[in-house]
Amino acid sequence: MPIKSYLAHPKKGEKQALINALSELNGCEVIPATNQDVVVLVTETLDDASDVILKEKIEHINSLKLLALVSGFNTPQN
Amino acid sequence: MYNSISSRRNFIKKMAQLSAMTAAAAMFPGIIFASEQEEGIPNSANLDWKKGPCRFCGVGCGILVGTENGKAVAVKGDPNCSVNKGLLCVKGYHQTMCIQSKDRLTHALVKKNGRYVKTPLNEALDIVADKMKSTIEAHGKDAVAMYTSGQSTIPEGYVASKLMKGAIGTNNLECNARLCMASAVAGFLTTFGADEPMGCYEDIDHADYFITWGNNMAEMHPVLFSRMLEQKTNRGAKIIDFATRTSRSSTASDKSILFEPQTDLAVANAICYEIINNGWVNKSFVEKHCNFSKGLTNMGYGTEDKYSFKDKPEKIDFEAFKTFLNDYTPEKVAKYSKVSAKDIKYLASIYGDPNKKVVSYWCMGVNQHTRGTWMNNLIYNMHLLTGKISQPGNGPFSLTGQPSACGTAREVGTFTHKLPKGVVMNEKHRRLAAKIWKVPYERIPSKPTYHTTEMFRAVDRGDIKFIWTQVTNPLVSLPKTSRYRPAMEKDSCFVVVSDVFPTPTSDVADVILPASWHIEKGGLYGNSERRTQHWDKMVEGPGETTPDAWMTIEVAKRMGYGDLFPYSEENHVEEIYNEYRQFHEGAKHGMAPLEVLKKESGVIWPYVDGKSTQWRFNAKYDPACKEGSDFDFYGKPDGKAVIWQRPYEPAAEAPDAEYPFWLNTGRVIEHWHTGSMTRRIPVLHKAMPEAYIEFHPDDAKALGIRDNENVKVSSRRGSCVLPASINKRGLPTRGQVFVPFFDENMMINDVTLDAFCPISKEPDFKKCAVKVEKA
Numbered sequence: 001m002p003i004k005s006y007l008a009h010p011k012k013g014e015k016q017a018l019i020n021a022l023s024e025l026n027g028c029e030v031i032p033a034t035n036q037d038v039v040v041l042v043t044e045t046l047d048d049a050s051d052v053i054l055k056e057k058i059e060h061i062n063s064l065k066l067l068a069l070v071s072g073f074n075t076p077q078n
Numbered sequence: 079m080y081n082s083i084s085s086r087r088n089f090i091k092k093m094a095q096l097s098a099m100t101a102a103a104a105m106f107p108g109i110i111f112a113s114e115q116e117e118g119i120p121n122s123a124n125l126d127w128k129k130g131p132c133r134f135c136g137v138g139c140g141i142l143v144g145t146e147n148g149k150a151v152a153v154k155g156d157p158n159c160s161v162n163k164g165l166l167c168v169k170g171y172h173q174t175m176c177i178q179s180k181d182r183l184t185h186a187l188v189k190k191n192g193r194y195v196k197t198p199l200n201e202a203l204d205i206v207a208d209k210m211k212s213t214i215e216a217h218g219k220d221a222v223a224m225y226t227s228g229q230s231t232i233p234e235g236y237v238a239s240k241l242m243k244g245a246i247g248t249n250n251l252e253c254n255a256r257l258c259m260a261s262a263v264a265g266f267l268t269t270f271g272a273d274e275p276m277g278c279y280e281d282i283d284h285a286d287y288f289i290t291w292g293n294n295m296a297e298m299h300p301v302l303f304s305r306m307l308e309q310k311t312n313r314g315a316k317i318i319d320f321a322t323r324t325s326r327s328s329t330a331s332d333k334s335i336l337f338e339p340q341t342d343l344a345v346a347n348a349i350c351y352e353i354i355n356n357g358w359v360n361k362s363f364v365e366k367h368c369n370f371s372k373g374l375t376n377m378g379y380g381t382e383d384k385y386s387f388k389d390k391p392e393k394i395d396f397e398a399f400k401t402f403l404n405d406y407t408p409e410k411v412a413k414y415s416k417v418s419a420k421d422i423k424y425l426a427s428i429y430g431d432p433n434k435k436v437v438s439y440w441c442m443g444v445n446q447h448t449r450g451t452w453m454n455n456l457i458y459n460m461h462l463l464t465g466k467i468s469q470p471g472n473g474p475f476s477l478t479g480q481p482s483a484c485g486t487a488r489e490v491g492t493f494t495h496k497l498p499k500g501v502v503m504n505e506k507h508r509r510l511a512a513k514i515w516k517v518p519y520e521r522i523p524s525k526p527t528y529h530t531t532e533m534f535r536a537v538d539r540g541d542i543k544f545i546w547t548q549v550t551n552p553l554v555s556l557p558k559t560s561r562y563r564p565a566m567e568k569d570s571c572f573v574v575v576s577d578v579f580p581t582p583t584s585d586v587a588d589v590i591l592p593a594s595w596h597i598e599k600g601g602l603y604g605n606s607e608r609r610t611q612h613w614d615k616m617v618e619g620p621g622e623t624t625p626d627a628w629m630t631i632e633v634a635k636r637m638g639y640g641d642l643f644p645y646s647e648e649n650h651v652e653e654i655y656n657e658y659r660q661f662h663e664g665a666k667h668g669m670a671p672l673e674v675l676k677k678e679s680g681v682i683w684p685y686v687d688g689k690s691t692q693w694r695f696n697a698k699y700d701p702a703c704k705e706g707s708d709f710d711f712y713g714k715p716d717g718k719a720v721i722w723q724r725p726y727e728p729a730a731e732a733p734d735a736e737y738p739f740w741l742n743t744g745r746v747i748e749h750w751h752t753g754s755m756t757r758r759i760p761v762l763h764k765a766m767p768e769a770y771i772e773f774h775p776d777d778a779k780a781l782g783i784r785d786n787e788n789v790k791v792s793s794r795r796g797s798c799v800l801p802a803s804i805n806k807r808g809l810p811t812r813g814q815v816f817v818p819f820f821d822e823n824m825m826i827n828d829v830t831l832d833a834f835c836p837i838s839k840e841p842d843f844k845k846c847a848v849k850v851e852k853a
Contacts, residue, residue, distance in 0.1 A: 042091055
């Protein structure tokens with residue numbers, strides 16, 4: 001069960017739109033910075049295939065300028 | 079382990095999240111994630127939120143602790159606290175997670191035949207009192223000592239002072255704030271005659287320039303730094319970082335200026351030279367409100383036992399001061415400071431521009447300095463010469479490291495020379511203490527005994543035969559622990575350690591007392607901006623854990639001083655505060671009544687007629703100023719502040735052929751001081767699991783050292799092995815290495831030097847000579 005964290009950088013002036021779009025996706029947990037234009041994104045999916053699909057969905061969000069992977073873990077299913 | 083991360087997956091999610099936040103902090107120093115505070119709160123929780131100050135640094139952020147079924151389950155920033163306005167740093171959010179650490183000290187432990195034996199607390203306190211008493215009977219009252227903390231609460235510091243100075247009659251009381259704030263205190267007293275900053279954090283909202291002197295605020299005071307960044311973004315305020323190492327603060331600043339260690343003294347003088355040479359002196363302010371003085375020079379560095387020094391101030395005039403500064407032209411100073419004359423002139427132009435408001439911030443870089451008092455004086459010189467002081471957005475601001483370095487160590491006075499009001503050397507101050515404490519005046523000795531370094535030297539020499547430490551971990555935090563660890567292990571001294579967790583200091587104790595943690599007791603702290611902060615007990619502690627104040631009172635009673643400690647276990651915090659408050663009555667230091675502190679998220683003193691004084695010494699804001707004055711530095715008899723002539727002098731030890739590198743030590747954002755709490759918070763420990771030694775890449779290349787490779791760093795005192803860190807968090811200048819001191823498994827203070835400022839007696843942890851080699 002992959003757990004990954006990213007820094008998601010919004011396009012200029014579109015931080016809230018990015019937060020909203022990410023929040024709507026299953027498996028995404030969003031922690032926006034209070035005083036900078038960057039969002040911490042933690043994803044949790046069932047398997048590698050779901051992880052790839054989720055990442056594709058995230059990369060298609062219009063308000064996203066850059067998605068940078070920070071860490072990745074794989075844990076056994078409960 | 080903490081409830082909200084009880085499962086492995088949740089823990090891994092938390093780790094993933096923290097990794098991303100750490101990465102973000104590297105890219106955006108001062109970044110804050112306020113919503114993270116809500117993340118740990120259980121969905122269905124019916125939480126009772128209780129207010130208090132954060133346990134960690136001297137910023138004094140207000141926190142709200144969510145409790146459920148008697149347990150602390152969440153922490154968030156208090157939106158009603160003007161200090162942090164709801165924000166917290168990564169340590170702040172996670173602070174309560176250490177409480178349930180598996181190795182928590184829950185019961186007293188007494189060493190018997192070389193092994194620790196679980197002992198009922200009452201029995202352990204009997205042993206402590208008997209030992210203290212018998213030591214006094216056999217060797218005199220100056221054979222016993224207490225060593226407390228800038229993290230002790232106000233009541234804890236107060237009863238320690240009353241026991242040692244009022245009841246026993248010895249000045250053998252010191253605290254770890256000697257290691258961080260003593261130079262600030264000596265600077266305030268010599269320049270203004272009154273301790274603690276004249277301004278407040280609201281200065282951040284008004285200043286045009288922030289000049290940080292050897293101060294990595296992005297990691298050490300992150301919430302304040304985020305407030306500065308907000309002003310940078312919103313108003314175009316500028317941040318200038320003046321330091322010996324490129325840090326996260328440097329990269330977030332508008333300009334980073336690097337200097338050779340110890341030459342800050344010369345650069346500060348060069349700035350004053352420029353201010354005068356360019357006609358930027360605020361003449362009317364200086365004439366009305368300042369005197370000029372000089373003191374002794376070539377004072378030495380205190381590296382020998384029983385070193386003593388007393389300054390001899392001598393008044394001088396403006397012309398003499400101006401002549402003295404001729405040795406500090408920017409061009410001359412540039413040659414040895416490695417700061418260009420252009421940059422010195424640039425800094426001077428900021429202080430000298432009458433239309434720009436400037437706040438100077440500093441902390442350990444200036445204070446932990448063999449000429450720390452001088453450096454504090456020199457920063458005041460710049461503000462006094464230009465009249466930029468005691469006004470919103472204009473002023474020098476000495477930041478504190480610990481949550482109650484001001485409230486307890488400095489205001490209650492847990493230094494050898496201090497009393498809750500004033501100093502032991504002053505008869506009037508001793509008489510006031512004797513009156514409030516209801517003890518014979520003659521019992522309070524008029525002579526200070528041991529400052530911190532000398533106290534542990536006295537343990538080593540066998541002069542101190544009993545020492546009780548509270549809320550501090552000196553065998554990791556003292557300089558030159560290579561001497562003081564064996565000293566504390568000697569049979570000649572009986573060691574009592576009160577703490578929440580086992581530490582290298584409790585490892586050498588004869589008795590270990592189980593202390594309550596922060597929110598398991600009520601208390602009061604005092605932060606950097608003179609703000610007194612109260613909290614009530616929020617949760618029960620485990621086992622026989624007990625507040626340090628109450629353990630001190632119990633020992634005092636057992637020693638026969640019960641009549642001086644008539645407090646009740648349930649209300650001792652309130653009773654002690656009300657007694658203590660009498661010391662500070664009046665417009666210059668009046669403290670808010672407890673009922674006000676219970677309502678507010680901290681209140682700044684002087685508290686006069688129901689109102690805080692935000693800017694002292696300025697008649698517009700400070701009712702203690704003389705009628706008809708505009709500024710009144712009333713700490714001095716004539717109401718005038720002192721501009722001090724203080725020269726550049728070299729460090730106690732500088733690199734040479736055998737030891738060619740400067741060693742600088744310090745902290746990291748993830749850990750609080752010696753790590754005894756934060757290394758027990760899993761996410762913080764995982765984020766920064768061990769110490770390291772930072773190199774400039776050129777030095778690493780010349781030595782053939784690769785990143786993460788183990789390196790042995792050695793001085794004339796000792797050595798330590800750490801992994802190399804190259805081009806990661808910080809970047810020392812060439813010829814310098816940096817090591818954080820939080821890791822008890824990599825004891826960098828075995829390597830440091832116990833040289834100190836002869837006036838303040840604060841050691842210099844920032845400069846000594848070392849060699850490095852592959853381990």
